[in-house]
Amino acid sequence: MATRSISTCPHIAALDVDAYRAEELLRDAARRAAAFCDSDPEVIYRALSRREQAASTALGGGVAIPHARIDGIGHRVALLLRTRSAIDFRAPDHKPVSLFYVILVPQDGDPQDHLDFLARVSAVLGDAGVRRRLATAGSPDSAKLAFVTWEDSLAADAVPR
Numbered sequence: 001m002a003t004r005s006i007s008t009c010p011h012i013a014a015l016d017v018d019a020y021r022a023e024e025l026l027r028d029a030a031r032r033a034a035a036f037c038d039s040d041p042e043v044i045y046r047a048l049s050r051r052e053q054a055a056s057t058a059l060g061g062g063v064a065i066p067h068a069r070i071d072g073i074g075h076r077v078a079l080l081l082r083t084r085s086a087i088d089f090r091a092p093d094h095k096p097v098s099l100f101y102v103i104l105v106p107q108d109g110d111p112q113d114h115l116d117f118l119a120r121v122s123a124v125l126g127d128a129g130v131r132r133r134l135a136t137a138g139s140p141d142s143a144k145l146a147f148v149t150w151e152d153s154l155a156a157d158a159v160p161r
Helices: 022-037 041-054 111-125 128-136 140-158
Strands: 012-017 058-060 067-070 077-087 097-106
Touching (some): 012 140, 022 041, 041 067, 041 097, 097 128, 111 140, 128 140
Parallel strands (some): 012 077, 067 097
């Protein structure tokens, strides 16, 4: 994978996660993220769970973007989780979800930055080609590469010819 900073590339990618219910998925995400941002997994889980109770973060098409503001973390943390089996995540199309892009941001962070990042991730995951590459990725690095490739294609399209 490219070593440069990619604005949508997740920090952590895990494939074939064994989670069969929304609660299990959120607990797994909280555990993985906690190690990366030096936070309590229970605090992260509760924040993600409260957000899901307010309204599902599923977009449809087998994708969800659980996200929450977390007190005490100093930077955004992003995880891509692909579950072994699709989970009922109250998606608007009523289809189960197997691709989860989890975003945690500092509680005191800039709300507009958070919204801009959510929009960018939504655009990436709205691309059927990216979703296909993520669904068939054989390793975490190949999953991350789907984000790099998408951003590289945007950069190439922006270059005047």
